[in-house]
Amino acid sequence: MTTTQPTISRLIPLAGAIAAAALLTACGSMMGSSTGPMFSQDSLPDTVKVPGGNKVAMETVGVGEITYECRDKANAPGQTEWFFVGPKAVLNDRAGKQVGTYYGPPATWESKDGSKLTATQVAVAPAGAGNIPYQLVKANPAMGSGAMTGVTYIQRVALKGGAAPAAACSAANKGERQIVKYQADYIFWKAA
Numbered sequence: 001m002t003t004t005q006p007t008i009s010r011l012i013p014l015a016g017a018i019a020a021a022a023l024l025t026a027c028g029s030m031m032g033s034s035t036g037p038m039f040s041q042d043s044l045p046d047t048v049k050v051p052g053g054n055k056v057a058m059e060t061v062g063v064g065e066i067t068y069e070c071r072d073k074a075n076a077p078g079q080t081e082w083f084f085v086g087p088k089a090v091l092n093d094r095a096g097k098q099v100g101t102y103y104g105p106p107a108t109w110e111s112k113d114g115s116k117l118t119a120t121q122v123a124v125a126p127a128g129a130g131n132i133p134y135q136l137v138k139a140n141p142a143m144g145s146g147a148m149t150g151v152t153y154i155q156r157v158a159l160k161g162g163a164a165p166a167a168a169c170s171a172a173n174k175g176e177r178q179i180v181k182y183q184a185d186y187i188f189w190k191a192a
Helices: 004-035
Strands: 054-072 080-092 098-103 108-111 116-125 134-139 151-161 177-191
Touching: 054 098, 054 151, 080 177, 116 151
Parallel strands: none
Antiparallel strands: 054 080, 054 177, 080 098, 098 108, 108 116, 116 134, 134 151, 151 177
């Protein structure tokens, strides 16, 4: 038994060191996924860049649809146009897990934890043919507490689709609605 005791007393610190190393590795991989390569706004038009003093809090991918309706064009008697009615999208994290929804009117971002917010548009910039524009909005105070609490800005980037329908909009089909599929990244920012 005396020969076993020194072996056990040497194994306990070794087991502790192995457990600590495993814990550090696990923490390091968690940090790597959450603080890994964060979104960079370097390639965006200046008008839709978030002002200094803010940091990325959450990155989501919105996948959904936008509804348009053929209506009379404002201040243009006798002319019609496709009017943006509202969005309906699922917000997923970068791993593809649903973390919220985006819907409107009014444009509302809602987390699965129940917190939600609306926002005021600051700027838009062209994002290529067939795509809705880049967008920067300033968040209104969140309702409820959770992921949306403290959000200062939301950027809409990495756009695919969503532009008004190519189909004719005329007096003959006024009131007709069309749904257009789209995808966009919604980047949520909070004060640094």
